[in-house]
Amino acid sequence: MLRLITDFDGPIMDVSERYYRVYQFCLEKTRYPDQPVQQLSKAEFWQKKRSRIPEKQIALSSGLDEAQSQAFSQLRRQTVHTEPYFEYDSLIPGAIEALLKVQQAGVDLAVMTMRRVWELDYAFKKYNLERFFPENRCYCLSNDYVKTRDIEDKPLLMARALAELPPASNTWMVGDTEADITAAKKHSIQVMAVESGIRDRTQLELYHPDLIVQDLSSAVNLILKE
Numbered sequence: 731m732l733r734l735i736t737d738f739d740g741p742i743m744d745v746s747e748r749y750y751r752v753y754q755f756c757l758e759k760t761r762y763p764d765q766p767v768q769q770l771s772k773a774e775f776w777q778k779k780r781s782r783i784p785e786k787q788i789a790l791s792s793g794l795d796e797a798q799s800q801a802f803s804q805l806r807r808q809t810v811h812t813e814p815y816f817e818y819d820s821l822i823p824g825a826i827e828a829l830l831k832v833q834q835a836g837v838d839l840a841v842m843t844m845r846r847v848w849e850l851d852y853a854f855k856k857y858n859l860e861r862f863f864p865e866n867r868c869y870c871l872s873n874d875y876v877k878t879r880d881i882e883d884k885p886l887l888m889a890r891a892l893a894e895l896p897p898a899s900n901t902w903m904v905g906d907t908e909a910d911i912t913a914a915k916k917h918s919i920q921v922m923a924v925e926s927g928i929r930d931r932t933q934l935e936l937y938h939p940d941l942i943v944q945d946l947s948s949a950v951n952l953i954l955k956e
């Protein structure tokens with residue numbers, strides 16, 4: 731049996747608009763009333779996220795001072811995973827077609843994400859994604875989980891998945907960050923990184939995934955050709 735474990739944000743969902751709206755909100759909330767700031771364009775902002783520029787640095791390059799940049803990144807952390815902002819997430823083009831294709835090919839499909847249960851449910855309902863991922867193929871965080879860092883939490887999820895899922899002859903992981911690549915490599919799972927998410931090719935290369943592909947569609951085509 732062939733198995734595909736896919737990350738959610740990056741391969742399936744585009745979170746760039748949510749992150750950008752939160753950036754705008756935090757910039758506005760943090761600046762002093764008469765302080766001029768230089769709001770980044772969405773393209774500039776997302777390019778910085780993709781090259782893994784720290785939030786504090788993004789705040790500084792938007793015109794905030796050192797102390798404000800601390801407050802900015804704290805507010806950002808408190809805001810980015812709150813309900814009103816999830817409505818800005820959208821599907822990555824071609825993701826649904828790719829999921830249909832793997833499903834029709836009889837590949838065992840699982841999702842592995844640092845989203846909490848309610849955050850995953852929100853998108854599942856909005857985009858009718860439950861049809862691809864039954865409950866015993868969903869690996870996410872509980873609503874009360876205390877996050878540390880994705881790069882530490884994700885391998886824990888992977889360990890749980892590998893202990894619980896029935897054995898597969900061949901498993902691929904698809905994800906868009908260093909956390910995905912690290913989780914897969916720690917457990918000797920083959921991993922494809924996608925460029926449709928929050929890291930650019932240069933960042934992905936640093937973690938040596940088996941392959942770097944454009945998006946989930948390309949990943950699925952490669953897996954099915956094997």
Ligand SMILES: [Mg+2]
Nearest residue numbers: 737739740906
């Ligand atoms: Mg991701």
